[in-house]
Amino acid sequence: MLATIPSATVLGADGRPVTVEVHVSNGLPCYTIVGLPDAACRESRDRVRAAVMSSGCPWPSRRVTVNLAPSGLRKGGSGLDLAIAIGVLVATGELPGEAVADHAFVGELGLDGGVRRVPGLVPMVDAIDTRFVVVPAACAAEAELVGRHHVRSASTLREVLDALIGLDGWPDPPPAPPPEGPDRSVDLAEVRGQQMAREALELSAAGGHHLLLIGPPGAGKTMLARRLPGLLPALWPADALEATRIHSAAGLPLPAGGLVRHPPFRAPHHSASAVSLIGGGSSWMRPGEISCAHRGVLFLDELGEFPVSVLDQLRQPLEEGVIRVSRARESIAFPARFLLVAAMNPCPCGAGIAPGTCDCTEQARARYARRLSGPLLDRFDLRVPVTLPEPSAVLGPPDGECTDVVAARVAVARAIAAARGVECNAELPAAELDEWAPLTPGARRLVSVRLEQGLLTARGYDRVRRVARTLVDLGGDDGPLDEAAVSLALLLRADVGLGSIPRAA
Amino acid sequence: MGTDRGHDLPPAAYVAGMVHLVPDHPDWLACLLRQLTPAELWGRLTAGDAEGLRALAGAPAPVRQRLRLLAPRAAQVDLRARWARHEELGVTVTWQGQVSYPVRLLDDPDPPPVLFARGDLGLLGSSPLLAMIGTRRCTPYGRDVARELADTLTRAGVHIVSGLALGIDGAAHEGVLRAFRASKCGAASSAVAAPIGVVGSGLDRVYPRRHRSLWEAVGDLGLLLTEAPLGGAPEPWRFPERNRIIAGLADAVLVVESHPAGGSMVTVRLAMDRDKPILAVPGPIRSSASRGTNRLIGDFATLVQDEHDVFVALGLATSGQRGTPVEHRTAPLGAASRVLDALGWEPASAEQLAVRTALSLGDVACSLYELAASGWVTDAGGWWQRCVAP
Numbered sequence: 001m002l003a004t005i006p007s008a009t010v011l012g013a014d015g016r017p018v019t020v021e022v023h024v025s026n027g028l029p030c031y032t033i034v035g036l037p038d039a040a041c042r043e044s045r046d047r048v049r050a051a052v053m054s055s056g057c058p059w060p061s062r063r064v065t066v067n068l069a070p071s072g073l074r075k076g077g078s079g080l081d082l083a084i085a086i087g088v089l090v091a092t093g094e095l096p097g098e099a100v101a102d103h104a105f106v107g108e109l110g111l112d113g114g115v116r117r118v119p120g121l122v123p124m125v126d127a128i129d130t131r132f133v134v135v136p137a138a139c140a141a142e143a144e145l146v147g148r149h150h151v152r153s154a155s156t157l158r159e160v161l162d163a164l165i166g167l168d169g170w171p172d173p174p175p176a177p178p179p180e181g182p183d184r185s186v187d188l189a190e191v192r193g194q195q196m197a198r199e200a201l202e203l204s205a206a207g208g209h210h211l212l213l214i215g216p217p218g219a220g221k222t223m224l225a226r227r228l229p230g231l232l233p234a235l236w237p238a239d240a241l242e243a244t245r246i247h248s249a250a251g252l253p254l255p256a257g258g259l260v261r262h263p264p265f266r267a268p269h270h271s272a273s274a275v276s277l278i279g280g281g282s283s284w285m286r287p288g289e290i291s292c293a294h295r296g297v298l299f300l301d302e303l304g305e306f307p308v309s310v311l312d313q314l315r316q317p318l319e320e321g322v323i324r325v326s327r328a329r330e331s332i333a334f335p336a337r338f339l340l341v342a343a344m345n346p347c348p349c350g351a352g353i354a355p356g357t358c359d360c361t362e363q364a365r366a367r368y369a370r371r372l373s374g375p376l377l378d379r380f381d382l383r384v385p386v387t388l389p390e391p392s393a394v395l396g397p398p399d400g401e402c403t404d405v406v407a408a409r410v411a412v413a414r415a416i417a418a419a420r421g422v423e424c425n426a427e428l429p430a431a432e433l434d435e436w437a438p439l440t441p442g443a444r445r446l447v448s449v450r451l452e453q454g455l456l457t458a459r460g461y462d463r464v465r466r467v468a469r470t471l472v473d474l475g476g477d478d479g480p481l482d483e484a485a486v487s488l489a490l491l492l493r494a495d496v497g498l499g500s501i502p503r504a505a
Numbered sequence: 506m507g508t509d510r511g512h513d514l515p516p517a518a519y520v521a522g523m524v525h526l527v528p529d530h531p532d533w534l535a536c537l538l539r540q541l542t543p544a545e546l547w548g549r550l551t552a553g554d555a556e557g558l559r560a561l562a563g564a565p566a567p568v569r570q571r572l573r574l575l576a577p578r579a580a581q582v583d584l585r586a587r588w589a590r591h592e593e594l595g596v597t598v599t600w601q602g603q604v605s606y607p608v609r610l611l612d613d614p615d616p617p618p619v620l621f622a623r624g625d626l627g628l629l630g631s632s633p634l635l636a637m638i639g640t641r642r643c644t645p646y647g648r649d650v651a652r653e654l655a656d657t658l659t660r661a662g663v664h665i666v667s668g669l670a671l672g673i674d675g676a677a678h679e680g681v682l683r684a685f686r687a688s689k690c691g692a693a694s695s696a697v698a699a700p701i702g703v704v705g706s707g708l709d710r711v712y713p714r715r716h717r718s719l720w721e722a723v724g725d726l727g728l729l730l731t732e733a734p735l736g737g738a739p740e741p742w743r744f745p746e747r748n749r750i751i752a753g754l755a756d757a758v759l760v761v762e763s764h765p766a767g768g769s770m771v772t773v774r775l776a777m778d779r780d781k782p783i784l785a786v787p788g789p790i791r792s793s794a795s796r797g798t799n800r801l802i803g804d805f806a807t808l809v810q811d812e813h814d815v816f817v818a819l820g821l822a823t824s825g826q827r828g829t830p831v832e833h834r835t836a837p838l839g840a841a842s843r844v845l846d847a848l849g850w851e852p853a854s855a856e857q858l859a860v861r862t863a864l865s866l867g868d869v870a871c872s873l874y875e876l877a878a879s880g881w882v883t884d885a886g887g888w889w890q891r892c893v894a895p
Contacts (some may be wrong), residue, residue: 002838193860195856195866196854196855196856196859196866199866325667358642383887384888385854385856387854387856446871446874446875446878449878450874471867483871484865484867484868484871485867486705486875487867487870487871488866488871490868490870490874491866491870491873491874494884
C-alpha cells in the first residue's frame with residue numbers, strides 16, 4: 001500500500017515542498033528512509049514508531065519504505081516526522097486516504113506522541129500548496145501569517161488522528177499574544193549634546209544612508225546606534241513577511257504575535273565568523289546576520305576589530321541587496337538589504353579625533369586606517385565624528401528631541417520618498433537623480449568647483465545628491481536642492497579621522 | 506691583500522670603503538685619516554697591520570682587537586663596485602682635511618669625520634643658513650607656518666637646512682622647493698636659495714618612504730648630506746647624530762612646533778652647546794604640539810611671528826622696519842564672515858562652529874565651503890583650519 005503526504009523542508013531562507021511517500025509491503029520487518037535525509041531525518045524512524053505506538057495505533061511488522069521526494073534535494077530537520085507518521089498510518093489502512101486529502105503536515109513528534117514546533121515554519125508553510133495544513137499548536141500563529149491556507153493545529157498525534165477521522169473537532173489553537181509595540185526602552189532624548197550625530201542619525205533613518213560613527217571610546221557611538229531602530233517606521237506587510245520568513249529559517253525566536261513588524265536590529269560581535277555574518281554553512285545553508293538584518297539595521301561596533309576578509313565580503317550585499325552563497329552542491333541567494341551602521345575609533349589609542357591629540361606613531365595610524373578598505377569606506381554616505389560631550393551637557397538636563405518627534409519627521413520623509421517609487425532615497429537609481437534631485441544654481445556652482453578641483457568624484461556627486469534630497473525631504477520640502485543642503489551633505493561625507501595622515505610633497 | 510688596490514681609484518673610494526667597514530665613525534678613524542692617505546690606510550688595514558695602526562692612532566689596546574678583525578672583512582670589500590655605485594648615484598665623499606669639507610664644521614666640538622653628499626657642497630658656504638626643525642606630529646597650523654616661512658625666507662635668500670623628516674621638516678622643504686621652482690619659472694633671481702637636507706640613513710635608503718620625491722628634489726636641486734655610508738639603515742641612533750650636524754651647520758635654529766620632549770629639543774640642546782641662537786614660533790596654549798616651543802620662548806628663545814623676526818635675529822635687518830602683509834583674498838561676507846571669526850586659528854569641527862555662531866549646520870557647511878573655495882580655510886579629516894595664505 002502506498003501513501004502520499006505533502007510536507008515541506010527549509011533550504012536557506014526559503015521552504016521547498018516535499019512529498020512523503022510511504023510504501024508498506026510484505027517482507028521481513030524493516031524500515032528504510034530514502035531521499036537524502038540528514039541525520040535528524042534519519043532518526044525519525046524511532047521517533048515516529050514510538051509516537052504512533054503511544055497514540056494507540058499498531059506499528060506494522062512489515063517492510064516499510066519511506067521516500068522523501070524530490071530525491072535529489074537534501075532534507076533537513078525533524079519537521080517531516082508528522083507527515084511520515086500519517087503516511088505510515090494511511091499506508092497500513094489505519095487512516096482512510098480521503099481523510100487526509102488536500103492536507104499537508106508539518107511537525108516534529110515526541111516519543112509520547114506530542115507534536116512539537118520546528119524552526120522555519122513560516123517558509124515551510126509558504127511552500128505548501130494544499131488547502132489545509134496541519135501544524136503544531138505552538139506554531140499556529142506563525143502558520144496563520146502566510147494567509148493562504150486553512151491552518152489546523154494540534155498538540156498530540158492522537159488529536160490529529162481523531163480530528164481527521166471525524167471523531168472530534170480540531171482543537172482551538174492557543175490564543176495568540178497581542179503584538180508588541182516598538183522597543184521603548186531607549187530614547188533619543190537620553191543622548192546629551194552631539195548635534196551633528198543626531199542629525200546624521202535622522203538622515204540615516206529617513207533616507208537609508210549608511211552611517212559611520214568615528215570617535216574616542218565613551219563618546220556615545222553605541223548609544224546613538226541603538227536608538228536608530230526606534231526612528232525607523234514599521235515594516236510594510238510584504239517586508240514584514242519576508243523578514244519573518246528569514247528569521248524563522250535562521251531559527252531566531254519570533255516576536256509575540258509571530259510577525260516581525262519592526263525593523264530588526266542585529267549587532268554581531270566582531271569575533272563572529274564570516275559564515276555566521278554572511279550566511280551559508282556546510283550542511284544546512286543558514287541565513288547570516290546580514291540577512292537577519294534585512295529591512296532593518298546591522299550595527300557593527302568596533303569596526304576596526306573585524307577581520308578585513310569579513311568586511312570585504314560585505315561589499316557585494318551593500319551594493320546589490322542580496323548575497324549569493326555558493327557551495328559545491330548548490331547556490332542560494334539570500335536577501336540582504338539592510339541599513340549599515342558602524343562605529344570605530346579614529347586610531348589605535350582612540351584619542352586622535354582632533355589633530356595633534358593622538359599619541360600613536362605614523363605606522364600604527366596607517367596600519368589601522370588600512371583595515372577599512374577604500375571601497376568599503378566609500379559605501380558610507382554619512383561619516384560623523386563623535387567627540388566627547390562637554391561636561392555642561394553631560395551634567396545638565398536632557399535638551400534634545402525625543403524619539404517620537406524625530407520618528408514623525410522620518411515618517412514624513414519616507415512618505416515623500418515613497419511617492420518617487422522607492423522605499424528610501426538611498427535606493428534612487430542614478431538615472432533618475434536628475435529628475436528627482438535637481439540643483440539650484442548656487443548649489444550647482446558649489447558642486448562644479450569641487451568637481452574641478454578633483455575633490456569630488458562622479459559617484460560621490462550622485463551620493464551627495466541623494467543625501468541632500470533626504471535633507472530637503474526632512475524639511476518637508478519637495479523642491480530642488482539648495483546650497484545649504486548640498487554643503488551639509490558634502491560635509492557629512494568628508495573623510496573623518498582616518499586617512500588624514502599628513503602627506504608631504 | 507684587498508681586492509683591487511688599483512691606483513686608479515680616487516682616495517674617496519677608499520674612505521667610502523672604510524666607513525662601510527666601521528659605520529659608527531670611531532675617533533681613531535678620524536685620527537688615522539689625518540696621518541695617512543686613504544690608499545695607504547686601506548693597504549695597511551687589509552695587510553692586517555693592527556699593531557702599527559693602533560700605535561699611529563694613539564688608541565687604547567682594545568682597538569687593536571677590532572682592527573685585527575677588520576682585515577679579513579676588508580679583503581672581501583669590492584671597492585671598485587662600491588665606488589661605481591657612488592658615481593652612479595652622484596654621491597661624493599668628503600672628510601676632515603679636504604678642501605670640500607664644510608668650513609662651518611671645522612670648529613665644531615664633535616665634527617663628523619666623513620660626510621657623504623649629493624648635490625652642491627659649495628652651498629654650505631652661503632650665508633645666512635637657518636635650520637628649520639619641528640615635530641613629526643604637527644598640526645595643520647604648524648605645517649602651514651613652516652611652509653610659508655620657508656617659502657618667504659628662501660625668496661629673500663636665506664638658505665634653509667632641515668632633516669627631511671615627516672611633519673615640520675617636510676613642510677619646510679616643501680616651502681623652499683616651491684619658492685625655488687617658482688623663481689626658475691619666472692624672472693631669474695639669483696638671490697633665491699637652494700634647499701639643503703641632512704638625513705640619518707644612507708643616500709640610497711630613502712627614509713621616510715613617503716618623502717621619496719622630496720629626497721630626489723633636494724638632491725637634484727640643492728644638497729643632501731649624511732654621515733651614513735651607502736646602504737646604511739635609518740637606525741634610531743643615527744638621528745641624534747644627524748641633529749648635531751644640523752646644529753653645527755646652521756647660523757640659527759628655528760623650531761616651528763614641538764612637543765615638550767622630542768627630537769627637536771635634542772637639536773636645540775646641541776645648538777645651545779654650540780652657542781647658536783634659538784628661535785621659536787608660538788602656538789595656541791591648548792595645542793600640545795606648541796607646548797615645547799612656547800616653553801622655549803619663555804625660557805630663552807626669540808619669538809618669531811613672521812620673516813622679519815628671523816631677519817632681525819640673523820642680523821639682516823633692524824627691528825622697526827616691519828611692512829604690512831598684503832592680503833590677496835576677497836573678504837568674506839555675512840554668515841561666512843561670522844564663521845571665519847568663530848574659527849580662530851585652532852582647528853575646529855563644523856559642530857563646534859555651529860555652537861559658537863548659533864547658525865544651523867547647513868548654513869555653517871555652506872559658509873565653510875565658500876571660504877574653502879576662496880582660500881581662507883582648509884579641511885583635513887573633518888577638522889577645519891584657517892589658512893595663513895592661499
